[in-house]
Amino acid sequence: MALRITRSCIGCNACKLVCPQKAVVRDAHGYAINAHRCDECVSQPNPPQCGEICPIECAIVDNEGRALNPLGSLTGIPCEQEQVIQLTELAGHV
Amino acid sequence: MSRSASQSASQSACSASSPPPNMSAEQAALVEKHPCFSKGAHQFARMHLAVAPACNIQCNYCNRKFDCSNETRPGVSSSLLSPAAAVQRFAKVKQRIPETQVVGIAGPGDPLANPNATLATLKAVGQHDDEVHLCVSTNGLELEDQLPKLLEIGVKHLTITINCIDAAIGEQIYAWVYFNGRRLRGKHAAQTLIDRQLKGLKLAIEAGMLVKVNTVLIPGINDWHIAELAEELQRYGAFVHNVMPLISDPAHGTYFGLMGQRGPTDEELAQARSDAGVSMAQMTHCQQCRADAVGKLGEQVNVDEIPEVVPAELTVAVASRSGEYIDQHFGYAKSFDLFRVGKAGVEALAARDIEAYCRGQNECDEDEAQLRMSRALHTLEGVDVLLCSRIGLPPRQALQEAGISVNTELALKTTPEALEQIRQQLLEKSAQGSCAKECG
Ligand code: SF4
Ligand code: SF4
Numbered sequence: 240m241a242l243r244i245t246r247s248c249i250g251c252n253a254c255k256l257v258c259p260q261k262a263v264v265r266d267a268h269g270y271a272i273n274a275h276r277c278d279e280c281v282s283q284p285n286p287p288q289c290g291e292i293c294p295i296e297c298a299i300v301d302n303e304g305r306a307l308n309p310l311g312s313l314t315g316i317p318c319e320q321e322q323v324i325q326l327t328e329l330a331g332h333v
Numbered sequence: 334m335s336r337s338a339s340q341s342a343s344q345s346a347c348s349a350s351s352p353p354p355n356m357s358a359e360q361a362a363l364v365e366k367h368p369c370f371s372k373g374a375h376q377f378a379r380m381h382l383a384v385a386p387a388c389n390i391q392c393n394y395c396n397r398k399f400d401c402s403n404e405t406r407p408g409v410s411s412s413l414l415s416p417a418a419a420v421q422r423f424a425k426v427k428q429r430i431p432e433t434q435v436v437g438i439a440g441p442g443d444p445l446a447n448p449n450a451t452l453a454t455l456k457a458v459g460q461h462d463d464e465v466h467l468c469v470s471t472n473g474l475e476l477e478d479q480l481p482k483l484l485e486i487g488v489k490h491l492t493i494t495i496n497c498i499d500a501a502i503g504e505q506i507y508a509w510v511y512f513n514g515r516r517l518r519g520k521h522a523a524q525t526l527i528d529r530q531l532k533g534l535k536l537a538i539e540a541g542m543l544v545k546v547n548t549v550l551i552p553g554i555n556d557w558h559i560a561e562l563a564e565e566l567q568r569y570g571a572f573v574h575n576v577m578p579l580i581s582d583p584a585h586g587t588y589f590g591l592m593g594q595r596g597p598t599d600e601e602l603a604q605a606r607s608d609a610g611v612s613m614a615q616m617t618h619c620q621q622c623r624a625d626a627v628g629k630l631g632e633q634v635n636v637d638e639i640p641e642v643v644p645a646e647l648t649v650a651v652a653s654r655s656g657e658y659i660d661q662h663f664g665y666a667k668s669f670d671l672f673r674v675g676k677a678g679v680e681a682l683a684a685r686d687i688e689a690y691c692r693g694q695n696e697c698d699e700d701e702a703q704l705r706m707s708r709a710l711h712t713l714e715g716v717d718v719l720l721c722s723r724i725g726l727p728p729r730q731a732l733q734e735a736g737i738s739v740n741t742e743l744a745l746k747t748t749p750e751a752l753e754q755i756r757q758q759l760l761e762k763s764a765q766g767s768c769a770k771e772c773g
Contacts, residue, residue, distance in 0.1 A: 249398055250413075251442060253387035257514075264726065285514035292511045294388060294397040313391065315508050315588050 240302070241277035242287060244270045247298040254289035254299070263289060379435035380426050382419040382458075384450045388442035389474050390526060391508040392496075393588040394549055394579055397442075413441070416454040417736040423458050427465075435490070437468040445475035448482070449734060456486045457736050466490055470547075474512065474526055476533025484540055491537050492575075493530060494547040497555045498565050500524040505554050508588065531569070538570045545616065546571045550597050550605050551579045551589070563609035574613035576606050646675035648682070649755060650713055650737075651748050652721035659744050659751050663724035669712065672752055676760055679752045687712040710735050720744075720751055 241262070244254070248270050255263040255270065262276035272289070279301075280287040290299050290307035296314070297306040311317060388397065414422060427433050436458050438444040444451040455467045468490030469483060476493065483491075497503050503523025510522035517525055537544050546566050550556055563574055579596040581589045588594075597605065606615045650669040652661035671682035687709050706728060713719065716737050722744040724732075729739050743751040 251386045251388065251397060253389075253442070253446065256387055256447065257511075261727070265730070266726065283514075288514060291514065291516045292387070292389065294391055313508060314396070315393070316586075316591050 240279050240281075241274035242272050242279060242289060242307070243300050243302070244272055244289075245298055245300055245306075247295050249295055249298070251294060253292045253294065257288040257292050259283055259288060378430050378432045379437060380423060380433050381437050381439050382414060382422065382454055383439075383441055384414050384416055384419050384454045385438055385440055385444040385447035386413055386442050387446045388472075389446040389511045390443070390472055390522075391510075392472075392549075393506055393508055393594075394551070394581065394590075396586040396588075396590075398586060415733050416450055416457060417733055417738060419454045420457040420461060420736060424461060427462060433465070435466045435468060437470060437490075439470035439492075443472050443474070444469050445471045445479045448475070448479050452479075452482055452486060453734060453736065455483075455488060459487050468492065470494070471533075472526070473530035473533045474510065475529075477529060477536060480533065480536055480540065484542075489542055490545070491542050492545045492547055493534055493537075494549070495527075495530050495534070495562065495566070496548050496551070497523075497558055498527055498531065498562055499558060500527060502555050502558055503527055506549075506551065531565075534566075534569050534571065543572045544570075545573050545575060546613075547575045547577060548609075549579050550576050550602060552595060552597050552601055554594075556597065556601065556605055559605045560608040560611060563611065563613040567612035571613065573616045574609055575616040576602065576609055578602050644717070644759075646673055647717040647755065647759065648672070648715055649674050649718045649720060649752060650685070650716045651751070652719070653748060658747055659720050660722050663709075663719070663721040663728055663739075666721065669716075669719075670748065671716070674752055674756050674759065676756070676763065679749070679756060685712050706731055713737055718755065720748075 244263075250265075250270055252265070252270075255265060258277075259280065259282075260276045260278055262273045262278075264271055264273055285291065287299075287307060293299050293308060294313060296308050296310050296312060299307045301307065391397075423433075423436055436455070438451050438454060451469065455469070458465060459467055467486065467488045469488055470492040471494075473493040473495065476491075496506050500520045500523040503526060504520045507523050507526060508518070510517045510526045512522075512525050512529075534544060534546070548555070548559065548562065550559065555562075559576065566574055579589065579594070581587060581594050581596050583590040583593075609615060649672045651659060651672065652663055652666040652669055653659060654661040654665075656670075666687070668684050668686040670684050673680045673682055687705075709728070710731065713732070713735075719732060719737050719739050720743055721739070721741060723741060724739055732739050743754060746754070
């Protein structure tokens with residue numbers, strides 16, 4: 240039972256600051272969740288803290304790969320437009 | 334755009350109010366040298382240190398993935414500094430631009446959502462130079478909680494971005510607010526933020542801080558509300574109001590940008606400033622600079638071209654088990670040998686004992702580990718470089734965040750050899766005057 244951080248992560252460090260289990264680690268490859276430490280926050284009253292504060296859609300997923308914050312859920316930007324940004328990003332236009 | 338308009342209303346209802354014309358001499362001095370607070374202070378330079386990546390709210394004029402031109406914020410990952418590197422950067426800039434009187438933390442996220450990094454950096458800058466003005470720009474959500482610590486380290490200038498005091502408007506500006514462990518949305522989120530902003534504003538002013546309020550002017554959303562907002566700010570005793578135009582280029586990828594929300598015309602901006610000017614002194618010389626800005630307002634300085642400042646000497650702590658070699662794991666060290674390494678030579682200082690940071694796997698309970706870490710940090714106060722054979726990632730990061738650079742590359746050399754090598758690096762650096770690699 241543990242959440243994971245995907246490649247969408249922008250490295251804002253917010254999840255690391257709020258994780259009650261100190262499960263979020265940063266290394267040369269970026270941010271990751273230590274599967275041994277993460278208890279998906281079941282031990283405390285609020286929803287998974289990393290998922291509550293992360294500003295980036297799809298950056299945190301459960302062990303089935305489902306995003307805690309799916310496309311369109313955080314910025315309010317309709318998915319289509321969001322995807323256009325991601326495409327331009329991929330094409331290196333930013 | 335009257336700078337003295339607030340005079341007329343000095344008999345305000347709020348007891349916290351101390352309108353600018355009645356400023357104390359101390360406050361006047363605070364204004365005088367701050368380029369963002371006083372138009373006359375443009376000969377003084379400011380520097381923003383980008384040590385605060387996390388944010389606790391989402392504004393619709395901001396896209397966390399890119400550089401943001403509305404808030405004073407570069408992209409999150411592009412230019413992030415550790416507190417130690419930030420102080421280095423300050424020392425370097427101060428040497429090159431001695432007019433640097435103001436050091437601020439403005440992002441890339443919200444400084445108070447990153448309290449440890451923000452406070453450690455400001456504290457270290459203040460220790461390096463006790464004349465510099467320390468300031469913080471925040472969305473205000475965590476201000477109430479962090480205010481005592483800000484005061485303790487001597488922060489006297491504060492900027493709070495308050496875009497409205499009406500949750501029905503705020504709901505159109507803020508997508509979410511993370512508070513007390515939950516992501517709030519809608520009106521409730523906006524109301525929480527506004528309440529906390531005003532509470533923080535009140536307490537900061539009561540504590541004698543000089544508070545500037547930034548407002549992003551968003552046509553059709555908060556433009557008609559600016560006068561009301563300014564009136565409230567005046568009641569609270571804010572020092573100056575900075576109405577900034579929304580910048581909403583779709584290329585920035587913000588919600589407003591992509592949804593076609595336009596920024597104000599010059600006339601609309603002038604109108605809003607004159608509306609607000611009825612109750613609040615307006616700031617008109619703002620350059621909307623970024624969280625990594627350096628130099629005088631309107632001036633570009635490339636910090637990478639400034640040679641690094643080489644310290645005259647370094648305090649080095651050594652973790653040694655044998656007493657001869659750098660052969661101790663940080664977590665098992667019970668004491669550290671201390672040395673002062675100067676260009677001329679190495680001098681031994683009194684060793685310092687700690688209770689070992691880690692007592693072995695089984696006993697390494699989280700809270701206790703944290704307690705020991707804070708003891709270790711306490712023991713290592715004033716140390717610039719730590720030499721040890723090995724160290725775990727979390728303590729390494731904690732030390733670096735406290736401004737101590739950790740070096741395991743000299744492991745298994747003898748202590749004198751290692752110290753000599755550090756001295757050579759010091760000499761080399763001061764000879765070059767610049768060095769691509771960070772010390773240690
Ligand atoms: S779910 Fe909770 S325990 Fe797991 S990484 Fe996120 S914040 Fe930490
Ligand atoms: S909060 Fe999200 S974007 Fe920020 S570091 Fe964590 S996973 Fe990455």
